[in-house]
Amino acid sequence: MYERILVSIDGSNPSNRAIDEAVKLVGLSHGRIRLVSVVPSLANVYAAGAYSGFVPVESEGTFEQETNEILARAQADLKQRGIEAETKLISLDSGTHEIADVVLHEAQDWGADVIVLGTHGRRGVTRLLLGSVAETLLRITTVPLLLVKAGDT
Structure with missing residues (x-):
């Protein structure tokens, strides 16, 4: 049974x-439950913004x-639901790792029995250029992974 459940969230x-699951x-x-969220480096955010046509003006402190x-x-x-959860903020160093890598590393270090992650359903060029955390994690994980679809909008 899954007793140590790591949930990667981004709001x-x-x-x-994924939290509901x-x-x-x-x-x-x-x-x-351990909730983790990854703060990307500004260099990675600006690189992604260049591909999407959106360059954020926030600072790294704002992201944190x-x-x-x-x-x-x-x-x-x-x-409020009667569940105590740990939280951990993970800062991603510039250009050194992908979000999927650090989520997997955290799951392994914590001894997670399962990783729960929502999927965003990107399509086309954006997905091709930016990749998908869920897709990458699915390829590299050594920990069981529960992917939760975004659902109808």
Whole structure:
């Protein structure tokens, strides 16, 4: 049974659905949840922005603050449901790793029994150029992975 459930979140609808699925798992196993969120380096964000035509003006400090807020909101939501959850913010060094790599490394270090991750369903050129965290994690993982579709919008 999945007793150590790592959920990678980014504040999006798909990641909120991933939290909901983790709640179902923890209800069955009475296990633990660790919420993780990755702060990309500014260099990576600007590179992605160049491909998409959008270049953000935020600073790295702003990304960290937003990520901490995402983790805090998710932790508070789980607490309201009667579930205690750990949180961890992970900073991604410029150009050294992909988000999928650091999520897998965190899952391995923590001893996760399963990783739960929402999918964003990017298509076309954007997916080709930017890749997909879920797709990359699916290819490299050594830990069971539950992918949660974004759902209808």
